[in-house]
Amino acid sequence: MLDRILDPTGLSVRPANVAVPARRLPSLAGARVGLLNNTKRNAAQLLTELGDLLRDRYGAVVTIQRTKPHVAFPVDEPTLKEIAAVSDVVITGVGDCGSCSASAAADGIAFERVGVPAAVIVSDAFEVTARAMAGVHGDENFEILLTPHPVAVLNEEQIAERATQLVADVAGRVCEPAR
Amino acid sequence: MTGGTLDAQVTDPLDGAHRSIEYMYDQGWTDGLPVVPATRELVDTFLATTSRPADEVIGRLDHLKREVSVELAAINAAMAGCRPEYFPVVLAAWDALMAERSTVGGGWQSTSGPAPLIVVNGPVRRRLGFNATGGVFGPGFRANATVARAIGLIVRNGLGVVPHVLEQATQGVPGRWAMCVAENEEESPWEPLSVDGGVAAGVDAVSTTLLRTSEFVDNRHTDDPEALLGDFADTISRTGSWIFRHASAGVVFCPEHAQMLAAAGMSKADVRDWLIERCGRSEADLARAGKNHVHGNVRRQSDDGEPGAFHRYFADGAPKNLPIVVAGARNAGISMVVRVFSNWSGISARVEPPRDGAAPAAP
Numbered sequence: 001m002l003d004r005i006l007d008p009t010g011l012s013v014r015p016a017n018v019a020v021p022a023r024r025l026p027s028l029a030g031a032r033v034g035l036l037n038n039t040k041r042n043a044a045q046l047l048t049e050l051g052d053l054l055r056d057r058y059g060a061v062v063t064i065q066r067t068k069p070h071v072a073f074p075v076d077e078p079t080l081k082e083i084a085a086v087s088d089v090v091i092t093g094v095g096d097c098g099s100c101s102a103s104a105a106a107d108g109i110a111f112e113r114v115g116v117p118a119a120v121i122v123s124d125a126f127e128v129t130a131r132a133m134a135g136v137h138g139d140e141n142f143e144i145l146l147t148p149h150p151v152a153v154l155n156e157e158q159i160a161e162r163a164t165q166l167v168a169d170v171a172g173r174v175c176e177p178a179r
Numbered sequence: 180m181t182g183g184t185l186d187a188q189v190t191d192p193l194d195g196a197h198r199s200i201e202y203m204y205d206q207g208w209t210d211g212l213p214v215v216p217a218t219r220e221l222v223d224t225f226l227a228t229t230s231r232p233a234d235e236v237i238g239r240l241d242h243l244k245r246e247v248s249v250e251l252a253a254i255n256a257a258m259a260g261c262r263p264e265y266f267p268v269v270l271a272a273w274d275a276l277m278a279e280r281s282t283v284g285g286g287w288q289s290t291s292g293p294a295p296l297i298v299v300n301g302p303v304r305r306r307l308g309f310n311a312t313g314g315v316f317g318p319g320f321r322a323n324a325t326v327a328r329a330i331g332l333i334v335r336n337g338l339g340v341v342p343h344v345l346e347q348a349t350q351g352v353p354g355r356w357a358m359c360v361a362e363n364e365e366e367s368p369w370e371p372l373s374v375d376g377g378v379a380a381g382v383d384a385v386s387t388t389l390l391r392t393s394e395f396v397d398n399r400h401t402d403d404p405e406a407l408l409g410d411f412a413d414t415i416s417r418t419g420s421w422i423f424r425h426a427s428a429g430v431v432f433c434p435e436h437a438q439m440l441a442a443a444g445m446s447k448a449d450v451r452d453w454l455i456e457r458c459g460r461s462e463a464d465l466a467r468a469g470k471n472h473v474h475g476n477v478r479r480q481s482d483d484g485e486p487g488a489f490h491r492y493f494a495d496g497a498p499k500n501l502p503i504v505v506a507g508a509r510n511a512g513i514s515m516v517v518r519v520f521s522n523w524s525g526i527s528a529r530v531e532p533p534r535d536g537a538a539p540a541a542p
Contacts, residue, residue: 001189001195001198001199002198002199002202004216004218004219005199005202005203005216005217005218006217006218006219006222006254007206007254008208008217008251008254008255008258008332008336008337009208009251009336009337009339010245010246010247010248010251010336010337011339017244070284071285072242072284072285072288073242073284073285074242097285097289097290097347098285098288098289098290098345098346098347098348099284099285099286099288099289099347100285101347102242102243102285102288102345103242103285106242126347128343128344129288129344129345129347132344132345133243133345136243136244136339136345137244
């Protein structure tokens, strides 16, 4: 009887998505870092601080900084290609709203798929939606880096502090585990 | 649990109905209230009301890898409790929604948790029993209640935007998935909203826009049209709803207010022009709310600026920034300011006429 009830989701006919993680780097020394800012308040500052710390502490170099044209959507193909062409690793964020946290996870998976390891930074208030989106894009176990909510109201000093707290995790996310 | 084993257990049809309802809860397909089981036979009666093919894609969110077909919309409309003949109205409401900038962006996932206001115009209101008068914001009327609910179920099930997961509303909006009003064209002194949306008067049409809330204006206190409009301007101009340089708001006028303004010689455009000029706040008022400076397009706090400067609420007097509808009973001067999420698309969608010329009677 119950098998006569139609499924209202359309999911039964959806093709499965498979995510392909990128190879991790042996080290960040000399590595080219791309920064993808999603336009949320303080995102650009946090990414810039992280870029500076990766340079100072790990010897990486920031080669490109781009801003997403639409905060709610995953990165567009031309921007993805432009960044991937000159980056060995990418940092993106900050997921700090309903749609942008989800799309940040999709961005990370998209960069991994083209061979660029990605560190995705999301406010911890949006962890569930970011993880759900990672599942939609084929990798429900995609590792997201969380920072405490809120981010938008922090001042310059507090943003720098957040970057300091995050930088080792960012490096760990894109590099091979130390032997 | 398979259908076969259950069939063996179910001897009482009402027991079967209860089990169906629980099954659909278990699947995560409901908005919290019971839904109607959509069988092939039932859904086919919905599909028979439209000339559109079942597999036509009528909405998609590529970033969520989801799309909605006519068939999926019909399944959800059946689950929502719609009668089959409501389905062309559901499709028109959906078409109108897809013309909204926010619904094809990240609007459904937004922390602001917006909700569609659906406005029905034309003879379809009477043909299908849509309420246009007393208690127009509901509940109590099947057509109004189930069309609005169908849209919510399509977003939940078809687009996969489920609360606490991909839907991230901080609090949401009272009346979400429940706001479908028919315009009281019979007692309105003005052209229907659908005319502002590009559809001729007298043609069945649906308009939608996303709201963040609604707030009443109770004014049975004056016979001066400017004093009345001043009351609306005060409510519209609150700082809480004001995020960007400008904001939008609509008014659902009760017949009494609309008729009073029309008797003073005001058209809808005149009402809009009056409100556009006067809605807004002083720099000092906005500074007290931390919103006196515009950076990019977003309001922020600033110590600079002229305290006496006046900031206009609306960008301009286009109907898409200040949609006006007339609905409700003619029994009191009680109207509603509706807080528009971004702005109205300004596009109304036609409702497909009944097929074979047979108009079913209202229930």
